[in-house]
Amino acid sequence: MADPAQRKVIRAARWVHLCCAFALGAVFIAASIPKILHPEAFALAVFRYHLLPDLMINPLAIYLPWLELTCGLLIAFVPRWRRAAALLIMGMLLVFSAAISINLARGLDISCGCFSVDPRHGRIGVLNIARNLVLLAMSAAVYLTGRE
Numbered sequence: 001m002a003d004p005a006q007r008k009v010i011r012a013a014r015w016v017h018l019c020c021a022f023a024l025g026a027v028f029i030a031a032s033i034p035k036i037l038h039p040e041a042f043a044l045a046v047f048r049y050h051l052l053p054d055l056m057i058n059p060l061a062i063y064l065p066w067l068e069l070t071c072g073l074l075i076a077f078v079p080r081w082r083r084a085a086a087l088l089i090m091g092m093l094l095v096f097s098a099a100i101s102i103n104l105a106r107g108l109d110i111s112c113g114c115f116s117v118d119p120r121h122g123r124i125g126v127l128n129i130a131r132n133l134v135l136l137a138m139s140a141a142v143y144l145t146g147r148e
Contacts, residue, residue, distance in 0.1 A: 017145040020138040024089060025076025027135065028068045031115050035065035038117045045113030049099050050106075068092070075142060086143040090136055097132040100124045 002010065035042040043061035046052065052060065067088070075085035096114075103110060103124055112122040 013145045016141055020141045021075050021082055021086075024086070024135065024138055024142065025072045025074075028072030028075070028089065032065040032069035032072060034115065034117050035061070035113075036069065039065070041117035041119075042113060045111055045117055045119065048108075048110045048113075048119075049103055050108075051099055051102065064092075079147075083143050083146040086139045086146065090139045090143065093132045093136045093139065097129050097136075100128050100132075104129075 039061050042065065043057050046057050046061050071085040071088050074081040075089065110124055111119045112124045112128055114122055114128065116122050
């Protein structure tokens with residue numbers, strides 16, 4: 001049996017785990033919806049990053065939002081799959097951050113395509129990377145505090 005101090009730490013870890021899981025789920029579900037509803041506009045946003053061969057843009061624009069939605073739902077609502085979803089989310093966040101960083105270094109002024117497919121909204125910037133790092137830390141917390 002754990003002593004009272006250990007029980008407090010365990011309860012705090014569970015609370016952090018659940019808060020991060022629900023927040024990540026909400027973020028990824030919200031990010032996926034405009035992309036699912038407007039795949040052609042999202043494909044254009046992906047194209048503007050100039051990182052993929054043209055043949056990969058449309059399949060990615062169709063597949064990625066559904067992966068985001070699935071991971072968002074799993075991390076928020078399916079404890080058994082929470083760690084796997086956290087791992088996939090960490091991978092996506094690393095790729096998204098790299099894509100943004102590359103285009104910032106190139107000096108491109110493009111829309112992020114993160115939460116809106118409207119090219120006039122959500123310009124890429126250092127704040128996108130900072131946000132992704134916070135989400136990455138939350139994903140790591142979910143992964144590390146989850147049960148196998």
